[in-house]
Each structure stands twice: as C-alpha cells, then as structure tokens.
Amino acid sequence: MSAWVLSVAFVPAAKSYQSNFTSSSVIRSSLEVRPLEELIEKEITIKKRLQELAAFEFAQGNAPSGYLIDKKSAPGETVWIEVSWGEERMIDQIILSPVISSQNRGHTSPYFPNRFQVYIRNSQGETLVDERISDHVVPDFIAPYCIEIPPTPASAVRVVADGDSAIGSVGFNEILVFSGHENVALHQSVTSSEPEYEQTLIRWKKDFLVDGYLPYQVGPASTNVGFRFDHTRHPLRSITMDLGEVLSISAIHLHPNLGDSLLPQGTGPGYGFPTKLSLEVSMDADFTDVKTVAVYPERFINSGNRTVMFPIAGQEARYIRLNILRLFRAPHFDRSMNSFALSEIEVFSEGFRCSTGKSLKLGYSDTYLKQISEESIRTLNDGIAQFGEIPYVDIWLAELSERFDLESTLVEIAHVIRMRHEKQSKRLQIAVLVIAVLAVALLILYIFHRYRQQKVAHQTREQIAADLHDDLGADLDTITMLGRLAAKDNCSAGKQASYIDNIINIARHSSDYTRHLISIIGKGGDGGSLLRQMRKTSDRMLADYQTDFHTDGFEPLDTIRPESCLDILLFYKEALHNIIKHADADRVDTSVRLSGRQFRLQVCDNGVGHAADGVRISHALKKRATRLGGKANSENNPEGGVTIHLSCKL
Structure with missing residues (x-):
C-alpha cells in the first residue's frame, strides 16, 4: 500500500x-450568485445539450x-x-x-x-x-x-x-x-x-x-429489432461472420433481446440467450486453423439480460463463429422447443467496431435456411440493438455522466430561478401594497385638502358677506340719511345738489366695491387691482384724515390667489378701522412693497400710540396674517403714533 x-x-x-x-x-450556492439572465441562458444551453446525450435506462x-x-x-x-x-x-x-x-x-x-x-x-x-x-x-x-x-x-x-x-x-x-x-x-x-x-x-x-x-x-429505440429462432427438430448450431479481411480482434459483444414483440408474450429479459456457447476464430472459411477464444459461461454469471463482453487479446482472424452449445428452453412453454434470440453481435478490432453489415451464415441445413428471412439475419450486425443505435461503451458512459451532471445542474437552476421569481413576486406584492397604502393616503390627503379648501372658501364667503353687509349697510344708511335731508322743505337748492352728489358717489363706491369682491371670488386678482382697491378703501375710510399712499419698488404680479387678495384687503381695512377707533390721529400713511412674491405693508399714524402694558396688535389682525402665512406686528413711533407691519409671501 x-x-x-x-x-x-x-x-x-x-x-x-x-x-x-x-x-x-x-451547485446551488454557485448558481445563487449568477444573474438571472445568465441562469436562463445556461438553462437553455443545457436543455439543448441534453437532447444530444444518451438517456438513462x-x-x-x-x-x-x-x-x-x-x-x-x-x-x-x-x-x-x-x-x-x-x-x-x-x-x-x-x-x-x-x-x-x-x-x-x-x-x-x-x-x-x-x-x-x-x-x-x-x-x-x-x-x-x-x-x-x-x-x-x-x-x-x-x-x-x-x-x-x-x-x-x-x-x-x-x-x-x-x-x-x-x-x-x-x-x-x-x-x-x-x-x-x-x-x-x-x-x-x-x-x-x-x-x-x-x-x-x-x-x-x-x-x-x-x-x-x-x-x-442503451435506450430507447423507436422500433423493435433483433433475431429470434424457435424449432424442435432443427436446432440452430452456429452463426458465422465473415469480416472480409484479416483483422486483429480485440473484443466481441453479444446483446440479448430484452423483451419485445419478437419474443413470446409473458417472457422476460434474456429469453433465447444460449445457456452455453463458445467463440472461435479462423483465417479461412473452413476453420481448419480454428482457435477457441471464449467460452460462456466460465467465471462470469449472467441471467441473459445484460450485454456479454468477451476480450479477445488481439487475435488475428477473418472468420468468427458463434457455437451454440446449449439452447435456451423456456420453462413455461413446450420443453421440446429450442429457442434462440439475440439482438446484436458486435466484433471490435483495436477498439473499433468492424462487424456492421458483414456477411452472416447460420450453421443449419440449407433447406431450412431458405425459410429464414435474410433481412432478419442482417439485424444481428446492423449496429442497432434492442434500445437503439449502439454507441461505443466509453462514449456512452461519458454521455450518461455528463447527462447526470447537467440534469443535476438543471434542477438547481430551476430551483434558483423559482426562488428568484418567488422573491420578486413577494417584492412586487409588497410594492403593490405600499402603492395601495400611498394611494389611500393620497386620497385621504386630497379629501382633507378639498375639505380645507371648501372650509376656507366658506369662511371667505362668510367674511365677504359680512363685509358686504357692513359696507353696503353703512352706505345705504348714509344714502337714506342724505335723501331725507335733501327732501326737507327748508333745504336749499345748493344743499340738495350737494346731497345728491354725495348719494351718487356713495352708490358708485358701493357698486365698485361689490364688483371688486365678486371679481376676487371669481378669478382672483393681480397686484394692480389690489392696490387700486386699497387706495379706494383708504380714500373712503380716511376722507377726514391727511393721508399718504405710496408704493416702494412695486412689481405687479399676473395673478394673486383670491383668498390672499381678500385677506390683505380685510387686514388693511381692519388696521384703518382700529386707527379710526382708537388712535385719535389726524394723519395716516400707507406704504406697500411687492418684490417677486414677497409682500410688505406698513400703516403708520400719528395718534396716541400703545400704552406701556397694552396689547400691541389685535387678534383679528394676527388671524389675518396667519391665514396669509405671514407675520404681523406693531410698534410705537418715536415721534408718536403706531406703525403696523405685515409681511407675507403671495
């Protein structure tokens, strides 16, 4: 050792x-790191190769x-x-x-x-x-x-x-x-x-x-092939093959019939295979120099269902004779019946098959030989056994080995691909679930946003209605009062004309203001229309005050959201209303600046200002500034009075 x-x-x-x-x-661990495209390509290649290889039987x-x-x-x-x-x-x-x-x-x-x-x-x-x-x-x-x-x-x-x-x-x-x-x-x-x-x-x-x-x-074949002979009085004694030339014989293989339509129903593999035989070789047809090269059975036992292989060790010969020393007798049939069945006789010279299509002769009476089909005799060395074309043993076994390896790899490829698909399916299911959750969340957000919009719109309409009620009510009361004064008997013609002019101006203001609010509700506004309305509001509310309304680097916008226009206008009115009510002032200055979308408003008076511990800015103004997304504050001026600031983005 x-x-x-x-x-x-x-x-x-x-x-x-x-x-x-x-x-x-x-195998699986080596495949799991491969890309899916490579696995699919490998699977196709293996399947094509498997079609070319011998199959397991x-x-x-x-x-x-x-x-x-x-x-x-x-x-x-x-x-x-x-x-x-x-x-x-x-x-x-x-x-x-x-x-x-x-x-x-x-x-x-x-x-x-x-x-x-x-x-x-x-x-x-x-x-x-x-x-x-x-x-x-x-x-x-x-x-x-x-x-x-x-x-x-x-x-x-x-x-x-x-x-x-x-x-x-x-x-x-x-x-x-x-x-x-x-x-x-x-x-x-x-x-x-x-x-x-x-x-x-x-x-x-x-x-x-x-x-x-x-x-x-070897298997499987599409047709049944082989040679069978049954007789009671004329048993088959030998089969002789002429190779056509002298060759160095290396091996002889005998393939049994493995059960097909050539054999009696109910018989199993090995039916008709001789129970005893010998193989002889010779240089001439008369076998004068005959040499026995193999005897069956000797050391090796076979039930007749496997290919029997005899090594010949380089014996030179042209003629080969198979001597049938004891024919097969099936126990379930007539015991006097002698049967012989064989699928193929293969002869090899230096490892290569040299028997295909060579001349065969049965050792029998010529009279009976005529009854046997020449075509059936030729099946004994046509290169086709019971299960298909006979390959060389080494090539056949190598193909079986390759088939096993490829089939094992194919199973693992299918497993890896299936696992990949299952993972992708799970990921897709998770993605669909996430998308569904996001869609529901977006729908909820959209509904909430619409609710907020409707709520804001409702609040805006209520504010506009209240503003219209206050302004139009005040204007109508004023018109009523002026009309009564003009209707008095002691009213002079000059005063009547003055009252009528005031009534016309108030009615025109009410009409313009109403149209402006309707425009804001319908399609929003722009910087110019907002400034015009703020000027008109200042002129109307501060008619008895000294005023200054100016803009600083104002850049008009194409459109401003309706609620923003309304909130700015109402913020300005609320600021003026607080000045009129609490400031005890006689002068109010207004400054407006709009750069890009950054809006700034300052309203300054010369009144009494805030008390030291007083409220700096009203709750109403803070609420308006919050709705605009901006900030509002107020401060006392050094020379007296208060300045109100509003800063927001439009």
Missing part, C-alpha cells in the same frame, strides 16, 4: 468530459452487482481495490460504475465512496490521476464516474477510499479502463485490501468488477 501513496504527482484531465461529483447544495432482472467492501473504517483508515492487466497499455480514460439500488424514492448509489483517490501504475512509478474529497454524502450519484487523463502508459489502476459512503460500506459495480474505445480492464485480475464479502457471494465478488455487466442499457 505504501508504494502507492509516496511521491504523488497530479495529472490534470485532458479529454472531453470529467465527472463533477458535486452535491446539490454546492437501467438494466432489469438479476445480475452480479459488483464488489463490496463491507468495512466501517476508523478515522484515517483506507481500503483499496486494484485492477491490473499485465503489460502496459496506453490508457486515456477510467470509469467507475456505481452499484445502483432501486428504492421507493428512486435509484440511488449507497456504496459509492465520498472520498477517494485513483492512481495508475507503470514502469515510472505511481501517479495520482484523480482525487475527490467531499464532506457531502451524495447517495443519488447514479451516473458513471468518468476520469479523463492524457494518454498514459499503465499496467494497473488502484482506487483508494476512506471506507465512507452513504451507508458506510464501499463498493463499485464495474471498473473500466479504456485505451481508445477498448476496455483493457475487461476480465482482468482484481485484488483488494479486504477479503470478499462472504454473506452474499452470488452478488459480490471481485471478478464482477471487470465482467462487463453494467447497470445501464
């Missing part, structure tokens, strides 16, 4: 495919399972299996076929080791060609494990495992070592660190690791 682990050099894979042997969690029936080491290794302890074939051969691929177990949850490989190393040996020493160290148990790794290496001379392969698998024991169904398409490990010597598993000798033997019986079958 020590010679295999000293001074190890790693040789990287060089050919078309190398198995991944990666757990689903590892598991062999049915009983057959040898391989070799099992039933030993629970202590930490750091290893077990090993070695296949050797004598002289060095140039190898380029090693394939480990797992033992397939069919359970309720599907097919699994419970004996495939989680951690192992694969070494090759040649005249130069030992070389590590593959190492798999995984802490993840992968019981569903049901594909062949392919190791591609550069063409390297070797005489042995050893697999060293730590004795750990999904259920503890370590085992393989088959170990194949390829030189091109030729399996150089077929029927070769197998040694192990442990004795054979004695409890189930029929299933687990070292020789079963190299018997060529795989747990897979």
Whole structure:
C-alpha cells in the first residue's frame, strides 16, 4: 500500500468530459450568485445539450452487482481495490460504475465512496490521476464516474477510499479502463485490501468488477429489432461472420433481446440467450486453423439480460463463429422447443467496431435456411440493438455522466430561478401594497385638502358677506340719511345738489366695491387691482384724515390667489378701522412693497400710540396674517403714533 501513496504527482484531465461529483447544495450556492439572465441562458444551453446525450435506462432482472467492501473504517483508515492487466497499455480514460439500488424514492448509489483517490501504475512509478474529497454524502450519484487523463502508459489502476459512503460500506459495480474505445480492464485480475464479502457471494465478488455487466442499457429505440429462432427438430448450431479481411480482434459483444414483440408474450429479459456457447476464430472459411477464444459461461454469471463482453487479446482472424452449445428452453412453454434470440453481435478490432453489415451464415441445413428471412439475419450486425443505435461503451458512459451532471445542474437552476421569481413576486406584492397604502393616503390627503379648501372658501364667503353687509349697510344708511335731508322743505337748492352728489358717489363706491369682491371670488386678482382697491378703501375710510399712499419698488404680479387678495384687503381695512377707533390721529400713511412674491405693508399714524402694558396688535389682525402665512406686528413711533407691519409671501 505504501508504494502507492509516496511521491504523488497530479495529472490534470485532458479529454472531453470529467465527472463533477458535486452535491446539490454546492451547485446551488454557485448558481445563487449568477444573474438571472445568465441562469436562463445556461438553462437553455443545457436543455439543448441534453437532447444530444444518451438517456438513462437501467438494466432489469438479476445480475452480479459488483464488489463490496463491507468495512466501517476508523478515522484515517483506507481500503483499496486494484485492477491490473499485465503489460502496459496506453490508457486515456477510467470509469467507475456505481452499484445502483432501486428504492421507493428512486435509484440511488449507497456504496459509492465520498472520498477517494485513483492512481495508475507503470514502469515510472505511481501517479495520482484523480482525487475527490467531499464532506457531502451524495447517495443519488447514479451516473458513471468518468476520469479523463492524457494518454498514459499503465499496467494497473488502484482506487483508494476512506471506507465512507452513504451507508458506510464501499463498493463499485464495474471498473473500466479504456485505451481508445477498448476496455483493457475487461476480465482482468482484481485484488483488494479486504477479503470478499462472504454473506452474499452470488452478488459480490471481485471478478464482477471487470465482467462487463453494467447497470445501464442503451435506450430507447423507436422500433423493435433483433433475431429470434424457435424449432424442435432443427436446432440452430452456429452463426458465422465473415469480416472480409484479416483483422486483429480485440473484443466481441453479444446483446440479448430484452423483451419485445419478437419474443413470446409473458417472457422476460434474456429469453433465447444460449445457456452455453463458445467463440472461435479462423483465417479461412473452413476453420481448419480454428482457435477457441471464449467460452460462456466460465467465471462470469449472467441471467441473459445484460450485454456479454468477451476480450479477445488481439487475435488475428477473418472468420468468427458463434457455437451454440446449449439452447435456451423456456420453462413455461413446450420443453421440446429450442429457442434462440439475440439482438446484436458486435466484433471490435483495436477498439473499433468492424462487424456492421458483414456477411452472416447460420450453421443449419440449407433447406431450412431458405425459410429464414435474410433481412432478419442482417439485424444481428446492423449496429442497432434492442434500445437503439449502439454507441461505443466509453462514449456512452461519458454521455450518461455528463447527462447526470447537467440534469443535476438543471434542477438547481430551476430551483434558483423559482426562488428568484418567488422573491420578486413577494417584492412586487409588497410594492403593490405600499402603492395601495400611498394611494389611500393620497386620497385621504386630497379629501382633507378639498375639505380645507371648501372650509376656507366658506369662511371667505362668510367674511365677504359680512363685509358686504357692513359696507353696503353703512352706505345705504348714509344714502337714506342724505335723501331725507335733501327732501326737507327748508333745504336749499345748493344743499340738495350737494346731497345728491354725495348719494351718487356713495352708490358708485358701493357698486365698485361689490364688483371688486365678486371679481376676487371669481378669478382672483393681480397686484394692480389690489392696490387700486386699497387706495379706494383708504380714500373712503380716511376722507377726514391727511393721508399718504405710496408704493416702494412695486412689481405687479399676473395673478394673486383670491383668498390672499381678500385677506390683505380685510387686514388693511381692519388696521384703518382700529386707527379710526382708537388712535385719535389726524394723519395716516400707507406704504406697500411687492418684490417677486414677497409682500410688505406698513400703516403708520400719528395718534396716541400703545400704552406701556397694552396689547400691541389685535387678534383679528394676527388671524389675518396667519391665514396669509405671514407675520404681523406693531410698534410705537418715536415721534408718536403706531406703525403696523405685515409681511407675507403671495
């Protein structure tokens, strides 16, 4: 054992495919960081590739399972299996076929080791060609494990495992070592660190690791193919193939019929496969120099439902004869009936198939031979077996391995994409909920704003109505009084004319003021109309006062909100009313400034001013300033009187 682990050099894979042997969690974690577009593109690429690869079809029936080491290794302890074939051969691929177990949850490989190393040996020493160290148990790794290496001379392969698998024991169904398409490990010597598993000798033997019986079958085909022959008096004795030239024969494969319309109803896989046969080769058609190259069965037991592979070791020949030494007899049919059924006879020369379409001859009486369709005989070497076109074993197993890896990746891609979509769906649901909440909130704000607008409009209408009531009532009272004075008998013509002029002026003022308020309510105003109305208000209310109304850098606005115009006008009237009522003044100066949208108003009188502890500005003026979004204050003038200030933004 020590010679295999000293001074190890790693040789990287060089050919078309190398198995991944990666757990689903590892695959998923590597995919979760990829962009969604990349995952979708990868999914499409994998699906296209899967259409080109061989499909999984598991062999049915009983057959040898391989070799099992039933030993629970202590930490750091290893077990090993070695296949050797004598002289060095140039190898380029090693394939480990797992033992397939069919359970309720599907097919699994419970004996495939989680951690192992694969070494090759040649005249130069030992070389590590593959190492798999995984802490993840992968019981569903049901594909062949392919190791591609550069063409390297070797005489042995050893697999060293730590004795750990999904259920503890370590085992393989088959170990194949390829030189091109030729399996150089077929029927070769197998040694192990442990004795054979004695409890189930029929299933687990070292020789079963190299018997060529795989747990897979090529499939499926769209049509039934093969050759079947049943007879009681004229049993079939042999089938001879003429290769057309002398070739170096490396292997012969016999494919059984696995149950189709060619076989009797109720029969199972392996019906018609000879229970005993031999293979002979010769340079001439008479087989004068005949050599027996294989006998079945010998060491290897087969229930007739797996492809039987015979290594021939480079025997040169042109003619090959299959001698049927004992025909198959079905127990449920006439015991005198001799049956023969075969799907394909494959002959290989230096690893390449050389039998397709070659001439076949049945070892039988010529008379009866005429009754057999030539077309049915040709199906024995047409390159098509029961489940489809027959690929080379190494390519077929590599495709199965690639299919398994791609399908595993595809499952994880679908899972990651589904999780991404679920996350996006949740985010979308949250976004829709947030939008709905915002929409409801905006609707509530809009309703509240409309309510506020309507409330303000209602208050404005009430204020205008009260103002109209006060002003128009006062004007009407004045007109009534002047009319009575003019109607007196002792009133002179001059006084009557004066009274009538006053009545006309008061009526005109009332009309203008009413139109102004209606204009404000309807479409707002501008800076010019606001100033004109303020001047008229000043002239009317301060008719007996000395007044000065001036503007400072006034820049008219195109439009001012109706409520702003009204509030400014009412603020000004309230200020004048307070001066008339409380100031005891004879002069009032008004200054208005509008720059941009910044409005400033100053109303200054020469009256008595505020008392030391008196109220600086009335509640009504503060309320008007607040409605305008501005500030109002008042202060005593040094020379006497009060100045009222209003500042706001229009």
